[in-house]
Every structure is written in C-alpha cells, then in structure tokens.
Amino acid sequence: MESYGSSLNRSQSLASGLEKSSPKWKPSHSRSSSTVSSRQVIKDWEVIDDLQVETQPGGENPPDTTIPGICEGYLLKRRKWPLKGWHKRYFVLEAGYLRYSKNQHDVTIGRVQGSLDVSLAVMTVNKKSNRIDLDTGDILYHLKAKSHELFYIWFTKLQAHRLYKKAAHGHSGILLTHGGAAGQAQRNGDLSSTGMLPSANTAVNSKNLLLEKPKKPRSGKIWHSRTLSRVEALGKLSSSHLSSSPQLGASVPSIPDYVYSQLSPPTVTSPEGKKVHQDICTISLRVLASLKSVHETLSQERQKLQEIWEPNNIHQSNTLAEVRFMLHLSPGSSRTYSPVFSSSFYFSMDSLQRRHTYPTGLPQWQTRLQSILTPALTSFVMVPLRCLMNQDSVMEAPPTLSQRKDMESKRCRSQEHRLANDAARSMSGQQPRKDLARVSMPVPLNEPVTLLQRLCEELEYSELLDTANNTPDPYQRMVYIAAFAISGYSTATFRNRYKPFNPVLGETYECVREDRGFSYISEQVCHHPPISACHAHSENYSFWQDQRWKNKFWGKSLEILPTGMVNVTLSRYGDHYEWNKVVTCIHNVLSQQRYLEHYGEVTISNLKSNVCTCKITFVKSRYWGSDTNKNEVQGTVLDQSGSIIHRFGGLWHEGIFCDTLPTPKCVWKPNPQPKDHLIYYGFSDFAMDLNELPPDLTPLLPLTDSRLRPDQRMLEEGNVDEAEAKKDFIEEYQRERRKELAKRGKNIFHVFSSKKAKDSCGRDVWLTNGTYWKVRENPGFTNVDNLTVW
Numbered sequence: 001m002e003s004y005g006s007s008l009n010r011s012q013s014l015a016s017g018l019e020k021s022s023p024k025w026k027p028s029h030s031r032s033s034s035t036v037s038s039r040q041v042i043k044d045w046e047v048i049d050d051l052q053v054e055t056q057p058g059g060e061n062p063p064d065t066t067i068p069g070i071c072e073g074y075l076l077k078r079r080k081w082p083l084k085g086w087h088k089r090y091f092v093l094e095a096g097y098l099r100y101s102k103n104q105h106d107v108t109i110g111r112v113q114g115s116l117d118v119s120l121a122v123m124t125v126n127k128k129s130n131r132i133d134l135d136t137g138d139i140l141y142h143l144k145a146k147s148h149e150l151f152y153i154w155f156t157k158l159q160a161h162r163l164y165k166k167a168a169h170g171h172s173g174i175l176l177t178h179g180g181a182a183g184q185a186q187r188n189g190d191l192s193s194t195g196m197l198p199s200a201n202t203a204v205n206s207k208n209l210l211l212e213k214p215k216k217p218r219s220g221k222i223w224h225s226r227t228l229s230r231v232e233a234l235g236k237l238s239s240s241h242l243s244s245s246p247q248l249g250a251s252v253p254s255i256p257d258y259v260y261s262q263l264s265p266p267t268v269t270s271p272e273g274k275k276v277h278q279d280i281c282t283i284s285l286r287v288l289a290s291l292k293s294v295h296e297t298l299s300q301e302r303q304k305l306q307e308i309w310e311p312n313n314i315h316q317s318n319t320l321a322e323v324r325f326m327l328h329l330s331p332g333s334s335r336t337y338s339p340v341f342s343s344s345f346y347f348s349m350d351s352l353q354r355r356h357t358y359p360t361g362l363p364q365w366q367t368r369l370q371s372i373l374t375p376a377l378t379s380f381v382m383v384p385l386r387c388l389m390n391q392d393s394v395m396e397a398p399p400t401l402s403q404r405k406d407m408e409s410k411r412c413r414s415q416e417h418r419l420a421n422d423a424a425r426s427m428s429g430q431q432p433r434k435d436l437a438r439v440s441m442p443v444p445l446n447e448p449v450t451l452l453q454r455l456c457e458e459l460e461y462s463e464l465l466d467t468a469n470n471t472p473d474p475y476q477r478m479v480y481i482a483a484f485a486i487s488g489y490s491t492a493t494f495r496n497r498y499k500p501f502n503p504v505l506g507e508t509y510e511c512v513r514e515d516r517g518f519s520y521i522s523e524q525v526c527h528h529p530p531i532s533a534c535h536a537h538s539e540n541y542s543f544w545q546d547q548r549w550k551n552k553f554w555g556k557s558l559e560i561l562p563t564g565m566v567n568v569t570l571s572r573y574g575d576h577y578e579w580n581k582v583v584t585c586i587h588n589v590l591s592q593q594r595y596l597e598h599y600g601e602v603t604i605s606n607l608k609s610n611v612c613t614c615k616i617t618f619v620k621s622r623y624w625g626s627d628t629n630k631n632e633v634q635g636t637v638l639d640q641s642g643s644i645i646h647r648f649g650g651l652w653h654e655g656i657f658c659d660t661l662p663t664p665k666c667v668w669k670p671n672p673q674p675k676d677h678l679i680y681y682g683f684s685d686f687a688m689d690l691n692e693l694p695p696d697l698t699p700l701l702p703l704t705d706s707r708l709r710p711d712q713r714m715l716e717e718g719n720v721d722e723a724e725a726k727k728d729f730i731e732e733y734q735r736e737r738r739k740e741l742a743k744r745g746k747n748i749f750h751v752f753s754s755k756k757a758k759d760s761c762g763r764d765v766w767l768t769n770g771t772y773w774k775v776r777e778n779p780g781f782t783n784v785d786n787l788t789v790w
C-alpha cells in the first residue's frame with residue numbers, strides 16, 4: 001500500500017527527530033539559560049520542527065491527510081499560577097484539538113476544562129523528562145507523561161494531529177468539516193456515518209488510542225496500567241509488544257510500529273472519498289513543496305550564520321538568538337528557527353545593531369541582515385516584520401488638529417501618526433516602488449517614551465501613597481499600599497502594541513509633579529543586564545526600585561520575570577514596605593493578537609514592623625475565551641498570627657474593592673483613558689505628559705534626559721527614517737563610550753550608585769546618591785561637565 005509506506009516514512013522522520021544522531025534532527029534550540037532553572041534540563045528541550053515532514057523519495061506520494069486516530073489518557077499537567085506542582089488530568093486528542101477534563105468520567109459527560117488547537121501551538125519537548133509544552137500564544141500547557149512509552153505515543157499523535165489540522169486549515173474548511181464530522185464519528189466508532197469512508201475501513205480508522213484502562217476491568221482480564229486497550233482489542237498490538245520493544249528504552253531511538261500504524265491513511269474506495277483524498281493530496285503536496293524549499297533555504301542560511309557567528313563568539317549566543325528571532329518572525333519559519341532569548345528579548349534588535357557598522361547609511365541591523373541573508377530570505381524576514389509594523393495602518397486615521405480639544409496643552413501627534421502610517425503602508429506594499437528593506441522598521445515599533453519614562457507611570461496613582469501616609473491604622477495602610485502596588489499594572493491593558501525605547505547607559509529621566517507633590521528621577525545604571533533605577537520623593541513618602549528582569553520565551557508568548565524589589569517608605573509612620581513584582585506575560589508576542597497578562601503572587605512586608613503583611617495574587621486566567629477571571633486580583637492583609645484582617649479584590653484594569661474597611665469601598669480605580677488614546681499609543685493622560693518639553697524646563701535638564709533624546713523626539717514628530725538613523729548612531733556611540741570607559745576602568749554612574757546594601761532577597765540595590773537634585777539646584781546642569789550620551 002503506497003500511502004502506507006509514505007505514512008511510515010513520515011513517522012520515521014518524526015521519530016528520527018528525537019534522535020540526536022539523526023541528520024534530519026538538529027535540536028532547534030535550547031531554552032535560554034537565564035530562563036530555566038535547571039541547567040541540566042535546558043539542553044534537553046527541543047522545539048519540534050513541523051518542516052521535517054517528508055514524503056517518499058521522488059515526492060510522488062502525497063503526505064498523509066487522514067484524520068489521525070483519537071488519543072486519550074491521563075497526563076500530568078502543570079498547575080496554573082500561583083499553585084505549584086502537577087495534577088493528573090484526562091486528555092483527549094481528537095481532530096487536531098487537545099482538550100482535557102478532570103477525569104475520564106468528565107470527558108464522557110462533556111465537562112471540559114480547557115482545549116486548544118494543536119496546529120496553532122509551538123511544541124517543545126524534553127524527552128528525558130517526558131515533557132511536552134504546547135504554546136498557542138493564548139494558552140500554555142506544560143504536560144508530562146508518566147513513562148517514555150506514553151510520551152512517545154502522545155508526541156507522535158500530537159505531531160500527526162498538528163499536521164492534519166494544518167492541512168485542514170490549508171483546505172479552507174474542506175477538511176475541517178470532514179475532520180469535525182469524522183472525528184465525532186470516530187469517537188462513536190462509526191466512520192461510515194460520516195459518508196467519507198466506506199464502512200469496510202472502520203477497523204483501520206478507528207485505531208484510536210485509549211491509553212488508560214477502562215473503569216471496570218473486563219472479566220478475567222488483568223489490565224496493565226499502560227495497556228493500549230483499544231489497540232489490543234483490535235488485535236494490532238499486544239502490551240507485551242510494547243514492553244518488549246527494544247526501541248523503547250532509556251533513549252528511545254524511534255517510535256514503534258504500532259505508533260506508525262496510527263498514522264497510516266485508509267484505503268479510500270468510494271468515489272467521493274477518493275476525490276477528497278486527491279484534493280487534499282494535491283494541495284498538501286504543494287504546501288509541502290514550498291515548505292521544503294523554505295526549509296532548504298533556511299538550512300543554508302543557518303549554515304551561513306553559523307560560519308559568521310563562530311569567529312565572533314563574544315556575544316555569540318545573543319547574536320544567533322537575535323538573528324533567530326528575526327527569522328522566527330516569519331510564519332513559515334517559526335518552528336525552524338526557534339528563538340533563544342538568552343539575555344533579553346527586549347533588547348534583541350538593539351544588540352544586533354551593536355555588533356557591526358556598515359557605511360551604507362542603512363540601519364545597521366537591516367544592512368547586516370541583508371549581507372548575510374539571501375534575497376529570498378530577506379523578504380522572508382521582512383514580510384512578517386512588515387506585518388508587525390502594519391498594525392499601525394489598521395488604525396483609524398488620526399484626528400486633525402482642530403478635532404482634538406485639548407491639543408494646545410498636549411503634543412500634537414496626528415501628523416506624526418500619518419507619517420508613521422505612511423511608512424507602514426509603504427512597507428505593506430501599497431507603495432510598491434519603495435524598497436522594503438530601506439524603510440526603517442524597528443523604530444515604528446516603539447512608543448515615544450523610554451523605559452525610564454514608562455517606569456515613572458507606576459506613580460500615576462501616587463495619591464494612594466498619600467492616603468496611606470494619612471491612615472493611622474497599620475492594616476488599613478497596608479490596603480492602600482497594596483492598591484498602589486496593583487495600580488502600577490493597569491497600563492498594560494492599552495500598552496501592548498509598542499515597546500518603549502531602550503534607555504542608553506547613563507540616560508536619565510526626571511519628572512517633577514508639583515501638583516502631585518513628588519519629584520522622580522531615574523537612570524539607566526547598567527546595560528547588560530539592563531537595569532533601570534528610580535527614586536521618587538514627596539513629603540509623604542519615598543519610592544524606589546531598580547527594575548531588572550529575565551525572560552522566558554515559550555514559542556509564542558514571552559514571560560517577563562522581574563527580579564528587583566519595589567520599596568516605599570512613609571514619612572509619618574516610618575514604615576518601609578518592600579514587595580516583589582509578578583510575571584508579565586506577553587501573549588502572542590509576534591502577532592497582532594498580542595495582549596498582556598500579569599500573574600503570580602506579591603508579598604508586601606514592612607521591614608520596620610511585623611504587625612502585618614500582605615499577600616496579593618494575580619490570578620492566571622483559566623483559559624482563552626473565558627473572561628470570567630481575566631485580570632483578577634485577590635489579596636489579604638494578615639496580622640502577625642496569620643489571621644486575615646482585610647480582604648480585597650477586583651481586576652487590575654478596573655479597580656480594587658475592599659469590603660472589610662470601616663466603610664466598604666473601592667480603594668482604587670484607574671483614570672478614564674483619554675478619548676483619543678487608541679491612536680496615541682494607548683497612552684493615558686499621565687503618559688501623554690511624560691515626554692512634554694516645555695521651554696522653561698529645557699535649561700534645567702541635564703543633556704542625558706530622555707526628553708532630549710533625539711531619536712525618540714524624531715519618532716514623535718513622525719520623522720521615522722531620521723529616527724532610525726539617529727537610533728543607530730546613539731547605540732553606536734554608546735558602544736564606543738562603553739569601550740572607552742572600560743579601558744579606563746570606569747563606569748558612568750552619576751545619579752545612582754550600587755551600595756553594598758542588599759534587599760531582603762540578598763540582591764544588590766541601587767540607591768540614589770542624592771547628587772541629582774543638589775546639582776540641579778546649584779550650580780545647575782548647564783554649568784557642570786555634563787555627560788554626552790547622544
């Protein structure tokens with residue numbers, strides 16, 4: 001049977017994917033060393049490459065497009081934040097969808113806890129620990145099989161279903177309908193009812209895998225926990241075969257035959273079935289051919305990149321990762337080049353620029369990419385970038401000057417936007433004569449604020465600190481501190497489309513808000529790893545933090561794990577509160593469906609008194625589509641004995657309510673967004689003011705202030721190309737400065753210094769050395785030897 005052979009081949013190629021020695025399998029990447037706790041495990045993670053599917057030599061045989069059999073059984077699923085550990089859940093993989101329930105019974109009554117389309121997921125496996133991670137961007141499943149055998153079965157089945165589902169997508173619904181109906185019929189054990197396949201094939205097609213023993217053991221039969229009951233029942237395989245298979249050992253070189261057989265297509269005899277089969281085959285072949293050519297090109301490029309990379313191994317992991325990131329942006333290549341965010345995703349493009357300078361006038365990262373990529377691959381990389389860029393062009397035309405009532409007081413961004421949109425449109429091909437590669441791309445992905453300015457936004461609800469300082473009861477005070485800690489996350493709702501500018505080393509940003517009673521100063525104190533330190537003081541409080549974070553990239557979503565602590569002292573009571581930050585996950589980081597979610601637990605302690613502590617949980621949303629607990633936050637204030645004194649809760653984007661206060665009330669709710677915020681980067685009123693540069697302020701600022709950053713100003717004014725070139729220049733200049741300073745053994749810090757002080761977790765803390773405001777006052781920055789950072 002020809003198609004059977006092709007299916008076998010495919011299986012083998014999938015299987016060999018797991019063999020280290022196989023030439024077809026090259027571990028696509030290892031997870032970032034900074035992101036996975038156990039180093040032993042890191043190198044064993046492999047991203048599964050969809051492009052390794054092959055037809056028989058000659059390419060005559062169509063790839064298998066039959067609905068793969070259902071696979072069901074128990075797997076361990078990692079608990080959702082904030083809970084740790086694994087729980088046993090019953091999974092059913094059917095017609096390209098993986099769903100799970102608490103147990104087998106729940107499946108039968110249709111009580112599903114979650115489901116995902118496996119074709120949309122990036123699959124990462126760790127065969128040593130039997131782990132499979134699936135990341136669709138919205139949903140992230142961390143799964144573990146109890147044994148190698150089960151792992152390989154699930155792995156193979158998942159691959160088969162992913163391929164099937166992809167083919168189904170490619171058939172604009174033909175197969176989907178087919179899959180849906182047939183899948184159900186398969187479950188019911190009746191394929192003939194779909195009208196797709198003749199009843200003669202029922203036996204072959206119902207080769208579903210039930211990886212669990214049935215509830216009641218059949219009389220006289222003892223079920224092994226790994227019994228493939230239905231397979232056995234079909235007489236295809238005995239559990240002894242499974243356990244005696246020499247291939248299923250500690251390091252399993254290939255998938256056993258019974259698994260291959262699961263992938264075999266049926267013999268289609270009905271004319272209707274044949275027609276569908278033929279259609280599928282033709283289209284699949286076309287898809288396969290193009291994927292193969294893409295794969296080939298990418299392999300060549302990888303070879304080239306490796307050659308370039310090897311001699312320059314100073315930042316090798318970064319550079320390759322960055323290039324991979326670029327390649328990863330392409331939809332077709334997403335599983336071939338898997339990004340490793342070994343240090344920082346956020347800075348990836350910047351550091352790509354850092355490596356080489358080309359005198360062509362093109363932004364360096366583009367020139368560099370062009371020089372190492374073939375023309376085919378260049379567009380491969382540019383197109384998805386263009387898609388990212390194009391997010392602007394889907395926005396409504398910005399209002400004209402006269403339409404914006406308070407335009408006088410705010411900066412005018414309408415013209416800027418039009419220009420930015422023009423740039424995006426030209427990249428999207430609406431102005432075909434413009435060379436895509438010559439249009440600056442990364443800069444329009446930025447919002448015109450730097451991370452130092454964005455950090456200042458955490459003070460938008462500083463009135464909560466004022467209230468805390470005027471609240472005598474320590475437990476109630478804690479409620480306000482907690483509300484303040486939560487309020488800092490609220491900007492995420494509207495700020496997922498652009499990234500802030502990466503501050504250069506020594507860059508500063510001050511924000512004096514007499515109306516709010518605070519003065520804020522921040523400085524970029526370290527470039528690698530990036531650390532931004534900030535300090536705000538007012539008569540009621542002091543606030544400081546040094547922001548640093550690690551990244552975990554799962555294939556489609558990026559988790560930001562901040563490591564620094566936030567500190568607040570209250571002047572009236574001498575309290576010193578310290579708390580950690582939660583994980584922020586950028587779901588669908590590379591697509592327009594990008595959104596941010598915060599999850600994890602915050603513990604606020606008062607270092608000056610142990611009267612009370614506070615625990616806040618940012619609840620991870622249960623699953624995509626269910627809005628019931630989206631952005632949910634719950635918290636408690638506990639006394640010394642651990643008894644709950646206050647309870648509060650709500651949504652971080654809508655407000656926090658506390659009903660245990662003397663009068664139950666909403667302790668915080670976000671300010672309404674300005675009406676035109678969607679076309680102004682999702683900025684709040686507070687954010688709109690951050691980059692304001694009133695003429696009377698200019699002479700008071702040091703040259704290092706973010707407001708004076710020319711590339712950012714250019715972007716804001718719509719001069720995208722200039723901004724791009726300027727950004728290149730600034731980063732190059734930074735590199736030179738750093739080299740120069742390294743030679744002299746110096747650092748650039750002038751506002752903050754890393755004291756020997758440690759936070760409660762033993763990390764160094766960056767504290768202000770108090771010079772900034774003194775110098776500003778007297779003699780003023782214009783009168784001192786000021787740093788030149790751009």
Ligand SMILES: CC(C)CCC[C@@H](C)[C@H]1CC[C@H]2[C@@H]3CC=C4C[C@@H](O)CC[C@]4(C)[C@H]3CC[C@]12C
Binds near residue numbers: 388495498499562
């Ligand atoms: C342009 C596309 C490709 C990427 C957009 C990435 C954006 C959404 C990312 C880049 C850097 C990220 C920020 C980096 C650090 C922090 C500190 C953390 O405590 C809260 C989240 C916050 C503030 C992140 C929010 C999301 C963020 C702004």
